[in-house]
Amino acid sequence: MLGPAHRAGAAANAYYRANPVKYDLVDRRCIVTGASSGIGKEVARNLAYFGATVVLACRDRDRGSVALQEIANDSGNDRVTMLQLDVSSRASLRAFVKNVTAGGPVHVLVNNAAVMCRERRVGIDGFEQTWATNVLGYFALSNLLLPAMRRAAPGRIVHVASTYARGLDLGDVQFERRRWAGMAAYAASKQADRMLAWRLAEIAARDAISVHACHPGAVGSGLFREQPNWMTRLMRLGSGWALKSAAEGALTPTFVAADPEVSSQTGRWWVDRRARPCPFAADKAQLEALWRVCAEQAQCDA
């Protein structure tokens, strides 16, 4: 069937109603992690609107099913499905990759699922939960899907990262020696997400898979659900008071996943749909060192 962007009546992101763009993604199969809520759900909705076959990769089956119904109804796209995935679990990642690759080719991966914890928690595989979800989850899913993406190339991998990125210490990625704080662990994870994108861009360039990182903006989403109220007040101040909606926050990740202009480039950092200088990209030894840490912990390496 044709993508809803080609049909009258499909509900679209307000931005696309005001600024019509018609990406034709009818022959693309896209995976979005953390698609049950927030920015991920809106990215998935946009990709469905542009006609892609979309796999919602969701931790919670019930929330995932609700998102699936909503996106399928809004877009009129009957090629939207949901698969369970806990990106912080090696076993879940491997089961997901087996299922999703059995279901068809993979052209686009949007690594989006992330957490900002209030207390230090250790996840199912024994890693600090922010690190396991935001970093090892991105790393492992990209690496495990890379063989399938190579077969279906050209492809694209998008890391939803953040301008709030700092403090990565490769000798203490899980804050075992330093005092753990939720914001510090989150900022370090988001620095790692960008660095992994730059390293993966080098590895995947020969396979016609372009890899990018992007910032969605300051979005009033569920990400801060565990955080005290002063944090969202601080974010509002930092972003000129008005936080973006999840639909607005989805525009840059959607652009990076879908726009033809992006496919001729790789290893770029995107903010407000514009490529910016790439902080953290210059130190190749650090990128390689991070890659080795992740490969050992995630027990995979493309």
Ligand SMILES: NC(=O)c1ccc[n+]([C@@H]2O[C@H](COP(=O)([O-])OP(=O)(O)OC[C@H]3O[C@@H](n4cnc5c(N)ncnc54)[C@H](OP(=O)(O)O)[C@@H]3O)[C@@H](O)[C@H]2O)c1
């Ligand atoms: N909000 C902002 O201001 C902001 C700014 C910069 C960057 N970002 C980035 O944008 C991305 C999306 O964040 P958001 O603001 O949309 O947050 P959100 O509303 O909390 O959404 C996060 C999504 O990730 C999922 N998730 C969490 N842990 C998971 C796991 N172990 N396995 C699978 N899925 C998991 C959540 O699923 P559940 O429904 O099961 O919880 C949820 O669907 C993140 O990468 C974040 O770092 C956000």
